[in-house]
Amino acid sequence: MTRNGKSTGDYLSIEIDQPTKSSAKKRNPAATKDALLDAARTEFQRIGYEAASTRNIASDAGCNAALINRYFGSKIGLFEAVMEECIDLAPLSGLSPNEMVATLADIALGKADPKDDFDPMIIAIKSSGSEEAHDVIRNKLGNPMVKQLAALIGGNDADQKAGMLLSIVSGMFVGRVSVDADALSADNDDVLKVLLNDAMMAVLLSGS
Incomplete structure (x- = not known):
């Protein structure tokens, strides 16, 4: 029915x-x-x-x-x-100054090719022109990263040294992606790594 x-x-x-x-x-x-x-x-x-x-x-x-x-x-x-997902610098723990600088140089050179990996430092660099994002970047990424690296460095002026080292790392990314000069291209990684090592070692050993 x-x-x-x-x-x-x-x-x-x-x-x-x-x-x-x-x-x-x-x-x-x-x-x-x-x-x-x-x-x-x-x-x-x-x-x-x-x-x-x-x-x-x-x-x-x-x-x-x-x-x-x-x-x-x-x-x-x-x-x-x-x-909130700050970069974890724990892998630098226990490294000698030479090993730490070499690792940071590798990180700096890798910033131009992030692939699909999440990297809050790259977000911070690309968002640096925003006044609204500025305080968040400083409080959630910048200051925590400096404190984390400074604790690993230790000694006098550790905060300032950590800030300088992280500025060199982020500056390499800006130089490659924003300035895009041939001298900073991946073809020159061997030379650039030596220069990065020298610059960061000078910061790390300053005042010691």
Whole structure:
């Protein structure tokens, strides 16, 4: 027997399908936040804070841009959450001054080819022109990195030495990507590594 042109099977099918459609609308907050953070890392690293679009970030995360405000308060709140992931300098622990400088030189030369790896220092450099992002970069990345490296260096003026070393590392990236001079190209890595080693060793041993 049918009603309004539909069989009993049609009504059962509708009733069975309804819970599935309803459950599909449910969103996992933790998964959504993670997806937004992943998309934000990519967007901020690609073009920096100022040029980054919350609409694009949300689209890449597969959700509505309004959820950025819900979970992070604002674009700057999302940026702050991304920059919480400070670079880990623990691998430098226990190294001799020569080994530490050689490792930092390798990091500096690798800044021009970040591939798909997340690197908050690259985000900081590309976002440095933004007044809104400045305090976040200083408080979530700059100062923590200096303190972390200074603790490994030890001795007099450790904070200042750490700041200088990290400035050399970030400066190499700026020189290669922004200035793009042939003299700083990857073809000259052998020469550049020697110069970086000399410059950073001079900082590290200063006053000792």
